[in-house]
Amino acid sequence: xxxxxxxxxxxxxxxxxxxxxxxxxxxxxxxxxxxxxxxxxxxxxxxxxxxxxxxxxxxxxxxxxxxxxxxxxxxxxxxxxxxxxxxxxxxxxxxxxxxxxxxxxxxxxxxxxxxxxxxxxxxxxxxxxxxxxxxxxxxxxxxxxxxxxxxxxxxxxxxxxxxxxxxxxxxxxxxxxxxxxxxxxxxxxxxxxxxxxxxxxxxxxxxxxxxxxxxxxxxxxxxxxxxxxxxxxxxxxxxxxxxxxxxxxxxxxxxxxxxxxxxxxxxxxxxxxxxxxxxxxxxxxxxxxxxxxxxxxxxxxxxxxxxxxxxxxxxxxxxxxxxxxxxxxxxxxxxx
Numbered sequence: 001x002x003x004x005x006x007x008x009x010x011x012x013x014x015x016x017x018x019x020x021x022x023x024x025x026x027x028x029x030x031x032x033x034x035x036x037x038x039x040x041x042x043x044x045x046x047x048x049x050x051x052x053x054x055x056x057x058x059x060x061x062x063x064x065x066x067x068x069x070x071x072x073x074x075x076x077x078x079x080x081x082x083x084x085x086x087x088x089x090x091x092x093x094x095x096x097x098x099x100x101x102x103x104x105x106x107x108x109x110x111x112x113x114x115x116x117x118x119x120x121x122x123x124x125x126x127x128x129x130x131x132x133x134x135x136x137x138x139x140x141x142x143x144x145x146x147x148x149x150x151x152x153x154x155x156x157x158x159x160x161x162x163x164x165x166x167x168x169x170x171x172x173x174x175x176x177x178x179x180x181x182x183x184x185x186x187x188x189x190x191x192x193x194x195x196x197x198x199x200x201x202x203x204x205x206x207x208x209x210x211x212x213x214x215x216x217x218x219x220x221x222x223x224x225x226x227x228x229x230x231x232x233x234x235x236x237x238x239x240x241x242x243x244x245x246x247x248x249x250x251x252x253x254x255x256x257x258x259x260x261x262x263x264x265x266x267x268x269x270x271x272x273x274x275x276x277x278x279x280x281x282x283x284x285x286x287x288x289x290x291x292x293x294x295x296x297x298x299x300x301x302x303x304x305x306x307x308x309x310x311x312x313x314x315x316x317x318x319x320x321x322x323x324x325x326x327x328x329x330x331x332x333x334x335x336x
Contacts, residue, residue, distance in 0.1 A: 026078040032071060033147035037061075058212075060143050064284045065215025067277035070146035076265045084155050088162065095166065095255060099173075102248040108170075108177040114311040115244040116178045122306040123249070124171050124182060125191040125198060126233065127164045132205040133229065134160035136221045143214035152266040153218075159259035166252060197306050201229075201299035208292075216288050222267035223285065223334060224292035228300050230260040231326045236307065236319050243312040264330055271334040286336055297324065 023031065036043040038061065042053040079087070102108070111119075134157045141153030175183035192198050208225060211217045238253030275282045297320075304319040 024078070026075075026080055026083075029080050030147050030151055034145065034150070037070075037145045055212075056143070060145060060214045063213045063215040065213075065218070065274065065281055067274050067281070069277065070144075070149065072277070073146060073148045073270055073273045075148060075152050076269050077262055079151065079155060081151075084158070088158075091255065091258070092162075095252070098248065098251055098255075099169070103173065106177070107246075107248050108173050111174075111178075111246060112244065112311050113178070115246060116174065116182075118240075118244070118306065118310040119174060119249075120182060120187065121191055121195065121197070121309070122303070123167070123237065124174075125188045125195070127167050127171075128188065128192040129198075129201055129205055129229065130160050130164050130167070132209060133221065133226055134164070136205075136208055136217060140214060140218045140221060143217070145214075149270060152270070156259075156263045156266075159263065162259065163256050166256075170248070170252070197302050200295075200302035204292075204295040204299045207295070215284065218267075218270075219285055219288035220292040222263070223271070223289050223331065223336070224296045225299070226260075227264065227327050227330050228293075228296040228323055230257070230263075231323045232300055232303060232319070234260050235326070236314065236322060240307055240310055240312075240314050243314070244310050264333075268330070268334040271336065275335050282335065289331065289336060293327070296327075 036056070042048045042050075043056045043061070044050070044053055046053060077083075137153050137157035137160060141150040141157065144150045144153060171188075172183050175181070181187055192202065204225060208217070208220050211220050234253050234257035238250045238257070241247075241249035241253065271285060274285070300320055300323050304316045307314045307319050308316050
């Protein structure tokens with residue numbers, strides 16, 4: 001359209017290109033918010049030698065994970081902040097009711113002491129590694145080349161906070177029923193820092209925290225470490241809890257699994273999009289999976305023996321085999 005002055009009049013949604021349609025509400029509040037990606041000569045309008053500019057140029061623009069246009073990616077759930085809050089508000093109402101019911105029934109007090117001992121070493125320390133998953137998700141979101149990716153990563157980080165908070169709350173409930181020492185920070189910290197079963201996961205996560213290339217951070221977290229940890233916690237721990245007469249923890253783990261599925265969906269969608277736009281990145285992503293998956297499996301192998309300490313145990317081989325099978329299927333869905 002041309003104005004009387006002869007200049008082309010820009011359409012309201014011209015920043016989205018010649019799409020010939022009204023953008024969706026999801027696109028309106030998400031698209032092209034990262035003004036600092038691929039700016040010339042540096043991402044941010046500051047001194048080109050500024051450390052933050054150098055960081056982004058090295059670890060994002062310099063990453064081998066590149067496509068011609070990241071703005072074409074879409075979250076399969078198409079979540080905006082408003083949508084996410086509404087979704088999790090409803091799920092939190094459900095969890096609050098679940099907690100209330102089990103507290104009224106004094107479920108924690110009826111648990112087998114042997115099972116409580118297993119929870120002390122397997123469940124209570126979980127908030128430490130889950131905090132690392134949250135931190136890495138936030139880094140991926142901070143460094144991502146598109147706000148469509150950033151939103152997914154930040155919602156994932158919020159899911160981790162939700163998981164941590166619920167674990168911490170139920171730890172206090174267990175302590176009220178079975179001894180205050182269960183809720184002491186030192187109880188969880190000693191297991192996390194000194195327990196042999198936790199050291200492979202701790203070592204893996206500490207290395208993941210210093211994987212600064214945004215693509216490697218995304219792949220190490222989303223394609224290797226988090227899928228393994230999620231299956232171990234949300235599925236195998238839930239199954240173990242059910243076998244040991246702990247219906248609350250079984251239901252809680254199932255609820256965590258809902259969030260994990262959403263994370264897997266967007267991760268698979270992003271890898272599929274990247275490979276479609278640039279087939280060469282399949283080799284890049286596969287290289288990172290080859291690097292990080294053995295570390296994730298080592299972490300699972302370290303924790304699996306704790307499943308055999310429960311009064312009604314799950315065999316170590318069954319735990320590790322299930323985690324690997326789920327991971328294999330996930331990677332197929334990620335086009336890898």
